[in-house]
Amino acid sequence: MLFSGIYGQQIVKDKLLCFIKNKNVPPALVFNGPQGCGKFPLAIAFARILLCKNVGDIDACGECSSCLKVDKLTHPDLHVIYPLFENDRIGENTESTDLANHFRTLYAQNVHMEYEDWLEYIRPVSKSGIISRGQCANLITKIYMSSYEGGYKIVVFWVADLLGDSANLFLKILEDPPPKTLFIFLSKSLEKILSTVLSRCILIPVPPFTDEDISEWYKRENLLSENHENFVRFSMGNIYLAGLCLKSHEVNHTNIFISFIRISYKNSTSELVQWLDEIIKYNRGVILLLLDYSMKVIRNIFLSNMGFTAYNSLSEEELEFSNKFSKYVSDTSFRKYIEAFSLASKQIQSNANIKIVFHCLFFKLHKIISDINH
Numbered sequence: 477m478l479f480s481g482i483y484g485q486q487i488v489k490d491k492l493l494c495f496i497k498n499k500n501v502p503p504a505l506v507f508n509g510p511q512g513c514g515k516f517p518l519a520i521a522f523a524r525i526l527l528c529k530n531v532g533d534i535d536a537c538g539e540c541s542s543c544l545k546v547d548k549l550t551h552p553d554l555h556v557i558y559p560l561f562e563n564d565r566i567g568e569n570t571e572s573t574d575l576a577n578h579f580r581t582l583y584a585q586n587v588h589m590e591y592e593d594w595l596e597y598i599r600p601v602s603k604s605g606i607i608s609r610g611q612c613a614n615l616i617t618k619i620y621m622s623s624y625e626g627g628y629k630i631v632v633f634w635v636a637d638l639l640g641d642s643a644n645l646f647l648k649i650l651e652d653p654p655p656k657t658l659f660i661f662l663s664k665s666l667e668k669i670l671s672t673v674l675s676r677c678i679l680i681p682v683p684p685f686t687d688e689d690i691s692e693w694y695k696r697e698n699l700l701s702e703n704h705e706n707f708v709r710f711s712m713g714n715i716y717l718a719g720l721c722l723k724s725h726e727v728n729h730t731n732i733f734i735s736f737i738r739i740s741y742k743n744s745t746s747e748l749v750q751w752l753d754e755i756i757k758y759n760r761g762v763i764l765l766l767l768d769y770s771m772k773v774i775r776n777i778f779l780s781n782m783g784f785t786a787y788n789s790l791s792e793e794e795l796e797f798s799n800k801f802s803k804y805v806s807d808t809s810f811r812k813y814i815e816a817f818s819l820a821s822k823q824i825q826s827n828a829n830i831k832i833v834f835h836c837l838f839f840k841l842h843k844i845i846s847d848i849n850h
């Protein structure tokens with residue numbers, strides 16, 4: 477990906493280009509920002525400029541053999557380090573490179589891929605991935621050797637937050653790095669990175685994207701849909717979430733919502749457990765849309781109870797449900813429903829545990845409904 481192909485993030489891009497213009501690229505950078513702010517594509521685009529054989533003033537050429545290899549993550553002087561897991565497919569001594577092809581495939585599908593995608597792909601027994609000391613020691617040996625193509629050697633730690641104590645191994649090389657070496661640590665939570673490592677790096681904060689950037693991304697990727705504005709709103713600057721939202725078309729929100737209300741009405745925790753097992757298969761984007769849809773239906777019922785004609789756009793199934801449920805939507809309960817669903821939506825956006833969020837919502841809905849019954 478070219479620098480110019482990255483949406484927004486102008487301040488970050490300017491800062492990085494400034495290093496190149498001044499011929500003063502620091503040996504170690506930490507890109508710190510939340511999920512979906514494009515840290516990885518930024519790191520790769522920056523690496524591409526440094527490795528390009530025909531670099532221009534503000535970007536890589538995009539055509540030379542180096543650029544093409546960086547695009548595919550196959551450049552021998554670009555080392556992308558990602559977490560591995562201990563399970564029956566991946567032994568303790570497995571090298572990061574053994575899974576390189578799979579990682580490249582995921583990257584080719586989505587440059588904004590996240591750790592969740594990697595987990596989904598590997599399906600490890602234990603979900604605690606690590607960057608092992610073995611991986612790090614091996615990498616350090618490679619960095620001390622001369623580069624394959626005579627230029628920079630660049631290491632990108634895709635999820636540096638999982639380096640743990642292995643990061644200690646880098647203290648010496650960060651203190652006195654070989655020439656033309658660049659380490660880029662990508663981090664969501666700086667507190668997870670050893671302070672001794674942080675103090676040897678230049679910190680580059682990467683903010684979430686703006687709504688305009690996300691909107692522009694949908695346009696340029698030809699991903700516009702009728703829900704486009706909702707998707708931009710849900711994403712809250714998280715381009716990964718914006719992508720997930722698009723995968724929600726095949727989901728029948730009506731059925732899922734009606735079952736949830738029925739289960740909450742009956743206060744049936746056993747059915748809730750089954751319902752949650754289904755829900756958990758969906759991504760967060762789909763779940764956010766479900767919560768938004770739920771609020772829309774309840775709002776429609778409320779408006780209708782107030783004498784407004786809000787039923788026009790409802791399907792037969794929604795209309796039948798709305799007729800049955802309307803007695804549970806009063807002035808007071810309406811506000812409580814919306815508060816409960818809005819809170820759940822905010823919690824999901826902040827990566828809260830989906831099952832816990834819906835358990836709380838289930839208890840709240842049951843309380844609101846039973847208060848009306850009594």
Ligand SMILES: [Zn+2]
Nearest residue numbers: 528537540543
């Ligand atoms: Zn090039």
